[in-house]
Amino acid sequence: QSVLTQPPSVSGAPGQRVTISCTGSNSNIGAGYDVHWYQQLPGAAPKLLIYSNTNRPSGVPDRFSGSKSGTSASLAITGLQADDEADYYCQSYDRTLSGSTVFGGGTKLTVL
Amino acid sequence: EVRLLESGGGLVQPGGSLRLSCAASGFTFSNYAMSWVRQAPGKGLEWVSSISFTGSNTFYADSVKGRFTISRDSAKNTLFLQMNSLRAEDTARYYCAKDRGMATDPPDGFDVWGQGTMVTVSS
Numbered sequence: 361q362s363v364l365t366q367p368p369s370v371s372g373a374p375g376q377r378v379t380i381s382c383t384g385s386n387s388n389i390g391a392g393y394d395v396h397w398y399q400q401l402p403g404a405a406p407k408l409l410i411y412s413n414t415n416r417p418s419g420v421p422d423r424f425s426g427s428k429s430g431t432s433a434s435l436a437i438t439g440l441q442a443d444d445e446a447d448y449y450c451q452s453y454d455r456t457l458s459g460s461t462v463f464g465g466g467t468k469l470t471v472l
Numbered sequence: 473e474v475r476l477l478e479s480g481g482g483l484v485q486p487g488g489s490l491r492l493s494c495a496a497s498g499f500t501f502s503n504y505a506m507s508w509v510r511q512a513p514g515k516g517l518e519w520v521s522s523i524s525f526t527g528s529n530t531f532y533a534d535s536v537k538g539r540f541t542i543s544r545d546s547a548k549n550t551l552f553l554q555m556n557s558l559r560a561e562d563t564a565r566y567y568c569a570k571d572r573g574m575a576t577d578p579p580d581g582f583d584v585w586g587q588g589t590m591v592t593v594s595s
Binding site: 362393394396398400405406407408411412417447449451452453457460461462463464465466 | 507509516517519531533569572576577578579580583585586587
């Protein structure tokens with residue numbers, strides 16, 4: 361059971377917009393710690409998608425965006441494409457767990 | 473090209489030990505914090521351990537504390553994970569990951585990942 365809660369699955373049709381939530385608490389996201397997002401394609405290593413809540417690394421399309429408010433964060437994907445089908449994970453830091461980086465449980469995105 | 477290459481995984485009996493290595497190339501290894509993240513078959517990502525850029529600060533998940541030791545050799549651009557007293561629940565693919573920054577508490581985002589090395593703990 362992760363301290364960061366994500367929906368197990370989301371889905372959308374090509375071209376649509378989907379959002380993935382990451383809900384934490386006042387000891388992690390709500391304490392002001394940054395949230396990072398990763399995409400893991402089937403059989404591949406994770407890839408950094410969004411860092412420090414809202415920033416995209418070079419090469420990540422602007423169809424991907426991140427936001428944070430209070431004790432939660434969200435990843436939005438617009439113009440959904442078939443190759444967006446993957447697992448998505450949020451990551452933050454929890455001050456009650458000594459030195460702990462924490463990941464959300466992951467969300468499986470299915471493109472219908 | 474920025475690259476991380478893990479090695480050292482394999483099949484080990486419960487109670488046994490393994491030492492994982494992660495060879496870094498294409499960036500100044502000594503300037504960045506590094507971490508190990510694992511993924512059990514069919515499961516999500518689990519942070520295992522992190523080390524600061526100097527190696528002076530190390531952090532562990534409760535699930536591995538006292539059994540695993542992270543270290544780094546900046547002369548060899550290599551990250552290590554010594555795993556002792558292995559359990560069945562340690563079975564996973566172990567990824568080495570580079571942090572965007574020097575410290576790891578909190579992390580700045582892991583911007584480079586290796587392909588992982590599989591560890592199977594079974595009799």
